[in-house]
Amino acid sequence: MTGTIFDSSLSLGSRDDNAIAEYLMSIDDIDGAKSVLAQAPGGQGFLSFGSAYKCSGFMLGFIEPPKDDEVEVPIRAASVVQADHSLVGQRIKISLDKFFVHAYPGSGEHNILCEFAGKNQVADEVEELRFAVRTKVRDNASASISGHPIFLGVTVGSNGISFEGRAINVGSSLDETVLSALDSAAFKSGLSLIATAQPALKPFAGLAASVVKATLDRKKNVQVHTFNLGLDFGGNASSVRLRVGSYVVVQTDDQQWDWSGYRWNRGTLSLRSKEGAAPSVNYMVFGVTKFESAPQT
Template identity: 85%
Template structure:
């Protein structure tokens, strides 16, 4: 299987301003390059003008499943939630419920390739999981994704699960043919897992990795963001626990991010500030639910 690396140092935001500007010029985004070069050192002006993709870090929030019909749901730092130990050895479903783009490199409609990886623990074996999807979205808009299944039936180990993801800006139009492999019914329906080891899973995961690698090998395509979530059952103050609910991954380098200043709006299915305008950030929301096997006719 081709090895694709989930590494934040590969993200566009890890480059210096000149290198970022050069990339933007290569994809005909002269205005974005101008803003990058014109920003003051250490200033936040560029982020306010649409440079959310310049961040290479992330912060993680958690939304409890609503018990009532509340519209505005509180968001807590994911490190503050309690683990649900009843999920050990159970099967869960992970879905991409929201992908909002405040700003991405280039102009007009962006083509974005998302890759996700994890592990499935069955019969004493660990299966490597890879899933990829592509979407098209403009700045200040949400991708046409809602509850898109990624992994269905992941068996949770005693140490929890690991879940990685990244988003790649696809600016090379020649990649439509390569990416068309992701339009098959198998990819669109998510990676369905069984309670037993699946020999066919490895080549399927290999195909996803091959598509991503081939896309990244082209000069005009670049990783914009990367995250690595270790959802466990420990009690460390620095770790994140696993439970049923929604995990909000915000692309930001703001180390003083305060989740108390935000809530989740169920009417618009969006991250909103309690006061003022919505934050100028890119973000994804992942749902974790208990997996229910399809009933046999």
């Protein structure tokens, strides 16, 4: 593997305000740069639209599979849910069910590259997984993604699964040829795994990693957010357990974030406050379901 590290210190929000403004200027987001500098020490501004992408931390919520007639579904902190030990040795599917952008660097339509990594436990071997998908979305809108398969057939080990992800803002117009590799049927249909080791996975994962690396090598492209989810079966108060349901990753530095004040609305497929308002944050929702292979014909 390439040794790529999903490191929050590489995110745009980890830079100082002057460096963030410099990046925004490089992609012709003049208003965004002015807003960031206005928030800097000595500036005259208040928290602005760009605060959503200046965060480098995250909070993780969990949504239980809803009842048939349930529209407003409660969300709990993922750290308090109970693990489903019956998933050990079973195969699961991980999908990207929602990507909402409240604000991203630049103006107009954003070109965003998402990369995901994990591990597949097959017999005595551990396969490294890597998958990438790109999307285009405007501020205050959802990407045209719903139930997009990422990993299909991941075998859950006795210690759970590792799942990492990051989102990259592509401000360079020169990367269309490189990114077009992600438009192939193989990437659009998710990374399909089987119950035995697959030598072909290494070059596939290497291609995804190479596309991301080539994109990040350009100065106008920058990591906006990253997260690392270790979903296990332990009982530690500081860990997160694995079970079937939906995991909500909110890009925020607010350590006082309270999930009891939010609901998942099945009608709009969106995160809402109890009062019905959309929070001013970027977020992703990942579905974890049991994998069902196609019947043999």
